Amino acid sequence: MDIIKTKIPDLLIIKPKVFEDERGYFFESYNERVFHEKGIDLEFVQDNESKSGYGVIRGLHYQLAPYSQTKLVRVIEGKVFDVAVDLRQDSPTYGQWSGIELSAENKIQFLVPKGFAHGFSVLSKSATFIYKCDNLYNQEAERGIAYNDPSLNIDWRIQPGKEIISPKDRVLPNFREAEKNFKYSK
Numbered sequence: 001m002d003i004i005k006t007k008i009p010d011l012l013i014i015k016p017k018v019f020e021d022e023r024g025y026f027f028e029s030y031n032e033r034v035f036h037e038k039g040i041d042l043e044f045v046q047d048n049e050s051k052s053g054y055g056v057i058r059g060l061h062y063q064l065a066p067y068s069q070t071k072l073v074r075v076i077e078g079k080v081f082d083v084a085v086d087l088r089q090d091s092p093t094y095g096q097w098s099g100i101e102l103s104a105e106n107k108i109q110f111l112v113p114k115g116f117a118h119g120f121s122v123l124s125k126s127a128t129f130i131y132k133c134d135n136l137y138n139q140e141a142e143r144g145i146a147y148n149d150p151s152l153n154i155d156w157r158i159q160p161g162k163e164i165i166s167p168k169d170r171v172l173p174n175f176r177e178a179e180k181n182f183k184y185s186k
């Protein structure tokens with residue numbers, strides 16, 4: 001497993017070791033000991049899965065402390081553009097975002113720590129997105145930031161007019177309006 005740092009501290013790209021043979025492929029999508037050996041100690045308590053069609057943008061979402069979640073995300077069908085926004089007010093990259101293409105083909109994972117807003121756009125005809133969380137879902141603690149916040153200026157790589165956004169996500173506040181929420185448990 002290779003870990004690649006991004007410009008944002010603690011936001012990591014993980015490339016698993018894939019074993020291919022005439023039958024197909026095998027890889028460990030998560031191994032507690034291997035993560036520990038790389039200095040990453042997490043206790044995942046919930047796995048999620050969502051499937052979406054082309055143009056869907058889910059996010060940007062986060063949960064308030066003490067319910068904030070670290071997410072280990074990946075794609076098992078199709079391709080997405082995955083984005084994490086740094087909400088950690090003591091971070092040198094506060095307010096910055098980083099994005100990466102995750103696909104069933106590249107098998108890349110994104111480790112999105114507590115203190116980040118997270119979202120993704122679906123670039124393929126459909127995409128199945130799965131992820132591990134180290135804190136349980138807490139609806140009352142759910143918050144979000146507008147996917148199209150001009151201060152973030154995220155290019156979701158979707159043909160203009162083809163974006164599919166949930167009613168809940170359509171009314172999310174911009175980063176500056178949401179700022180008062182940004183407390184996270186380390």
Ligand SMILES: Cc1cn([C@H]2C[C@H](O)[C@@H](COP(=O)(O)OP(=O)(O)O[C@H]3O[C@H](C)C(=O)[C@H](O)[C@H]3O)O2)c(=O)[nH]c1=O
Nearest residue numbers: 048050058059060061062071118119120136137138166
């Ligand atoms: C997240 C979640 C949702 N739900 C229920 C609540 C709704 O009735 C339904 C759909 O939820 P929602 O529209 O919030 O799903 P997404 O838009 O995919 O939300 C996710 O979007 C971005 C990408 C994230 O990073 C978060 O994990 C999560 O917020 O599932 C649950 O029962 N448990 C859960 O953990």
